[in-house]
Amino acid sequence: MEKYRLTREWVPLAQFPTxxxxxxxxxxxxxxxxxxxxxxxxxxxxxxTE
Incomplete structure (x- = not known):
């Protein structure tokens, strides 16, 4: 449920290596x-990354 809310309400701006x-x-x-x-x-x- 939490993953669905995250993808529904939030969008990625940038990704970066750690x-x-x-x-x-x-x-x-x-x-x-x-x-x-x-x-x-x-x-x-x-x-x-998995």
Whole structure:
């Protein structure tokens, strides 16, 4: 359920390497915040490459 909410409400802005072969980082922003250009509301998130 949480994964569905994350993909429904948030969009990725950028992905970046973390120095690990198992993880990468990304910046996410809510769809409404992106539409209103509120880039101060982004989140950083670490994800698995698997």
């Amino acid at each position: 120095g690990s072969q198992y993880h990468y980082g990304c910046f996410l922003i809510g769809r409404d915040d992106l539409a209103d250009k509120r880039f101060d509301r982004t989140l950083s998130f670490t994800m698995f």
